[in-house]
Every structure is written in structure tokens, then in C-alpha cells.
Amino acid sequence: MAALRRIIELSVGSTELIELEAIARSRTDWACRVQRARILLAYHADPSTYAVGEAIGVTHQTVQRCLDRAVRLGVMAALDDSPRPGREPTITDEARAWVVSLACQKPKDVDYPHELWTTRLLARHVRENAEIAGHPCLMRLAQGTVCKILDRHAVQPHKVRYYLERRDAAFEQKMAEVLCVYREVALMRESDDDQPNVAVISYDEKPGIQAIGSTAPDLPPQPGSHTGWAREYEYKRHGTLSLLAGIDLLSGKIHACVEERHRSREFIRFLKMLDAAYSTDTAIKLILDNHSAHVSKETNAWLAAQRKGRFTLVFTPKHGSWLNLVEGFFSKMARSVLRFIRVTSKAELKARILAYLDDLNRQPVVHTWTYKLDTVA
Numbered sequence: 001m002a003a004l005r006r007i008i009e010l011s012v013g014s015t016e017l018i019e020l021e022a023i024a025r026s027r028t029d030w031a032c033r034v035q036r037a038r039i040l041l042a043y044h045a046d047p048s049t050y051a052v053g054e055a056i057g058v059t060h061q062t063v064q065r066c067l068d069r070a071v072r073l074g075v076m077a078a079l080d081d082s083p084r085p086g087r088e089p090t091i092t093d094e095a096r097a098w099v100v101s102l103a104c105q106k107p108k109d110v111d112y113p114h115e116l117w118t119t120r121l122l123a124r125h126v127r128e129n130a131e132i133a134g135h136p137c138l139m140r141l142a143q144g145t146v147c148k149i150l151d152r153h154a155v156q157p158h159k160v161r162y163y164l165e166r167r168d169a170a171f172e173q174k175m176a177e178v179l180c181v182y183r184e185v186a187l188m189r190e191s192d193d194d195q196p197n198v199a200v201i202s203y204d205e206k207p208g209i210q211a212i213g214s215t216a217p218d219l220p221p222q223p224g225s226h227t228g229w230a231r232e233y234e235y236k237r238h239g240t241l242s243l244l245a246g247i248d249l250l251s252g253k254i255h256a257c258v259e260e261r262h263r264s265r266e267f268i269r270f271l272k273m274l275d276a277a278y279s280t281d282t283a284i285k286l287i288l289d290n291h292s293a294h295v296s297k298e299t300n301a302w303l304a305a306q307r308k309g310r311f312t313l314v315f316t317p318k319h320g321s322w323l324n325l326v327e328g329f330f331s332k333m334a335r336s337v338l339r340f341i342r343v344t345s346k347a348e349l350k351a352r353i354l355a356y357l358d359d360l361n362r363q364p365v366v367h368t369w370t371y372k373l374d375t376v377a
Helices: 014-025 031-045 049-056 060-073 093-103 119-133 143-152 171-190 264-277 297-304 326-338 346-362
Strands: 198-214 235-248 254-259 283-288 311-315
Touching: 014 031, 031 049, 031 060, 049 060, 093 119, 093 143, 119 143, 171 198, 171 283, 171 311, 198 264, 198 326, 198 346, 235 264, 235 326, 235 346, 254 264, 254 346, 264 297, 326 346
Parallel strands: 198 283, 283 311
Antiparallel strands: 198 235, 235 254
């Protein structure tokens, strides 16, 4: 007579069922946890160890052990391995702290020429100096152990993350002034006045645009050979140009000129171009950064000679040029036009840049800023 099938009473709550289903579908969780979650789900649907074993691809004894753990420890706790006796760790907490403290220093501080640590270099330094530092347990430290120690403390001494230091004591005040100008532009666009007697220009320079020429013709894409354009590695340098550009935040029109340099005289030349582009009764307000050409004696003398109220300069705070809307335009231009560009001369580069600007001005795009004055005040 066949023995009666033993059915294990497995209590699985609704929350646990959702968690088990998520783990069973996971592609990043540990394979043992995924397998155990699938076993528990399958047994919850059909309480047969043999059927579950065949469906999952394991023996019924493995299913039995998983179920016993779930009854004894709980459904979610049964997914993890039990702690094993193993050898006691020989690296002390003080030794780990010393390794982390070394990782938080620069290698040059301990007489290495390197700028950043590598785990191999750090492990070697620890092994050579562990006994002197009073941590003999680290004299045979492996590179992999260094990685584990640093990972546990979330320290990555081989990486650099850039930040921007605020060097302007009046940063918030100047930022609020720039954002208030953007707010004024939004209100003017919402008003019924179609032709306001003010123009707001977001201005900046993009220097160092390289005129790079090819030494051999580009090869077009060919199916089965190369899917994109093929280009000779070598190139010729023809020099650089500077783009001086300003966006009218009311109309979206771009005022620009391409120059060899971007000194005070080039900036004044751009201001003269703006002066000619707008009627004499229009007040021109420029948002710009603190470049020396914008505040030079030559620039201030030219501005002083103009009609009072004709030009108003609103400066972004130091290290705050990201507040200038024209930076987004420069970024788009670099990605869509200047990236991979090849020309035969600086004259061709200038012509292509101006052609791009003319194309944009045929259908100007009004640039806007998402401002948060409440958090600035």
C-alpha cells in the first residue's frame, strides 16, 4: 500500500506572496534566492514536492529542505543561507579602519607619484606598512579583500566626482536677479502688448571652436562592412574660432557673430550689432557672465557713451554661468553641428556656423527657464 502524501502547511501572506513573485522574476538577485522563491510559489500553487521538483528542475529532497526551512524560519528568511561556522575573521575592525583612512588620502601624501589609488597599489602599500602601523593581520592582504573593505564602506578612491565651489558671497542675490529677469520675460510674453519696448538677450561666448580638416575622404556606410561613416584617424588643425551669440528671450531670434578672438573689441562689435538690430527707444537688457571683456575699461567706456537706459547688464554670479539660457543653445549646437565636423579652412567653418544660425532664425524657438523664486528668496 502506497504511503500517504505528506502535505506541509505553508502559510504565505499576501505581502510575502508579492515579494516572492518579484524575487522569482528577478534577473539581478542571487540564483539561490530566485530558485527558493520559485519553489515556494510552486508549492503554494500545488502542494506536491515531486511535482514542484520536476517543474523547477531539482530533486524532491531539495524541495523538502526548502519547505522545512520556511516552516521553521519563515517564508522570507528561508530564501537566505544560514550562517556557517567558518573561520573567525583575522582582520580587526581597527585594521579595516586604517585601510579606509589610507584610501581617503592621496597616494602622493605617502610618497607615491600616482594621483589616485588603484586597489593593487593600495594593497601593496598596506602589506608593506601593516606591521609598522600595528596591524600585522594585514601583512598578507589580497587585492580582492581591499575591494571588499572599500565596498563595505562605500569608498571609491579610484574615481573623481567634480563639483563647483561657490566663490561669490552674493550668489543667491545675483541668482535671484537673473531669475527675476526670466520671470519678467514670462510676464511680457503673457501680456497683450505685442511689441514691448524692451529686449532681453541671453549672451555668452563659445571660444575655441576647432577647424579640423581630414587627410582623406570619409567613406559612406556600407552594409556588411561598416554601418557608419568611416574616417581616417589623422587630421589637420586649421585654427580656432569664437562664437559670440545672444538669444532674444522674447522672440527666440539668435544674434551672433563669428570672430577670431573674443576680446573687448569683439564684444563691443557685438553690442553695436544689437544696437543696430533694435529701434532707438528699445531698452536692451543682457544676461551675461563675468568675463573680463564684459567689465573692461574699453567696454564700460563704450556703454557710458550710449543713451541712458539703452543697455543694462545683468551678471550671473561667479561659477553660476549655468543660469544663462544660452548655455543650453551652445550645448545643442555642439551635439548637432560641431560634433565630428570636418572643414577645409576656418572660413568654411565660419560659413557653416552662420548657415546653421540662419536656419534656426527662420523658425525661432523661444527659450524658457523653469524658475523657483520661492526657494531663492
